[in-house]
Amino acid sequence: MMKRDHGGNVSEISRIYGIDEDKIIDFSANINPLGYPPGLKKTMIKEFDSVLNYPDIDSFELVSGLSEYHNIGQDYIIVGNGSTEFIYSIPLTFKPQKALIVTPAFSEYENGLRLAGTKVSYFQTDEKADFSPDIARLCKRLREGFDIVCFCNPANPTGVLTSKDELCRVIACAAKTGALAVIDEAFIDFVEEESVKKEILRFSNLIVLRSMTKFFGIPGLRIGYVIASAPCIAKIRKIKAPWTVNSLGQKVAAYAFSDRDYIRDTRQYVTNEREFLTAALNEIPGLKPYESAANYILVFMDSRIGLNSTELKDHLSWEGILIRDCSTFQGMGDRYFRVAVKKHEQNMILIEKLKWVAK
Numbered sequence: 001m002m003k004r005d006h007g008g009n010v011s012e013i014s015r016i017y018g019i020d021e022d023k024i025i026d027f028s029a030n031i032n033p034l035g036y037p038p039g040l041k042k043t044m045i046k047e048f049d050s051v052l053n054y055p056d057i058d059s060f061e062l063v064s065g066l067s068e069y070h071n072i073g074q075d076y077i078i079v080g081n082g083s084t085e086f087i088y089s090i091p092l093t094f095k096p097q098k099a100l101i102v103t104p105a106f107s108e109y110e111n112g113l114r115l116a117g118t119k120v121s122y123f124q125t126d127e128k129a130d131f132s133p134d135i136a137r138l139c140k141r142l143r144e145g146f147d148i149v150c151f152c153n154p155a156n157p158t159g160v161l162t163s164k165d166e167l168c169r170v171i172a173c174a175a176k177t178g179a180l181a182v183i184d185e186a187f188i189d190f191v192e193e194e195s196v197k198k199e200i201l202r203f204s205n206l207i208v209l210r211s212m213t214k215f216f217g218i219p220g221l222r223i224g225y226v227i228a229s230a231p232c233i234a235k236i237r238k239i240k241a242p243w244t245v246n247s248l249g250q251k252v253a254a255y256a257f258s259d260r261d262y263i264r265d266t267r268q269y270v271t272n273e274r275e276f277l278t279a280a281l282n283e284i285p286g287l288k289p290y291e292s293a294a295n296y297i298l299v300f301m302d303s304r305i306g307l308n309s310t311e312l313k314d315h316l317s318w319e320g321i322l323i324r325d326c327s328t329f330q331g332m333g334d335r336y337f338r339v340a341v342k343k344h345e346q347n348m349i350l351i352e353k354l355k356w357v358a359k
């Protein structure tokens, strides 16, 4: 069973290593390096008194904003307390007996499925193919008979992007074998054109998970949503706890979509810095960065690096640098770590520290 482990534990690391929180650079959580949209704080202050009332149970304003942003009808969208709410509620809603998770993957899929009593199997992507999933092999595997398949695109932690066409093949294979296809698009905002969101009109077995955490830089507000067929949304709504999306989150998230300059700048900044960071990592002897479509990079360490990934994480933590040790991901071993793409000056610090380790 996958271990429960996440990046972003800044306060915990501060306590354990005795480093002030503001001295820590967190490369372990993949949050927009530009932070939240510039006008968001002002909007929040303006809307503060909304906390005096219960939040809108249906997040009407936010759903309308999302509907406009994605050009998808409101009946096809439901908002929750981060996409994690749905990672847990979808198994309870659809009660799948057998699940297939394309791995390595976010550990909460498995936790949510197991809580609902689902038997979990893995479809491990091949290290030798740079973790790019073999779609024909995956379709063949689906014919064994699963009720649900979980697939993250771009994949976390590998950064691998599967094209929309290839993913549609997977969704079609799942449909044929009677499986729901849950496609986690937590990082698709960086390559929105590859989203399968519009395919919900074609595939009634498709459930798209979306998150505002990463791209919009608001992990603490907890806003995520599902895009799926209207009957699927109605089923998910039926077992949803009320008021899980707080009123300030609803107001502020609706505002975030309206800032088109921020959205454009984020894509540009992350693309430039990802290129810089990948090239710089590549120059460090013993490190092999993987190509990524998102705001993080998976890195392999060969035997020239005298530490395993857990030791490297510990070593850098003492210096206030947090990286994601990937040994807790299914089938990854102890030679991989993942780093977020951050501000240029922070990325430079990471490179300097890693150069020193590789000496």
Ligand SMILES: Cc1ncc(COP(=O)(O)O)c(C=O)c1O
Residues within 6 Å of the ligand: 081, 082, 083, 084, 085, 106, 152, 156, 184, 186, 210, 211, 212, 213, 219, 222, 223, 224
């Ligand atoms: C791939 C993936 N999906 C979903 C989530 C959950 O995001 P949220 O903050 O929307 O619950 C994460 C968070 O780390 C993630 O990495």
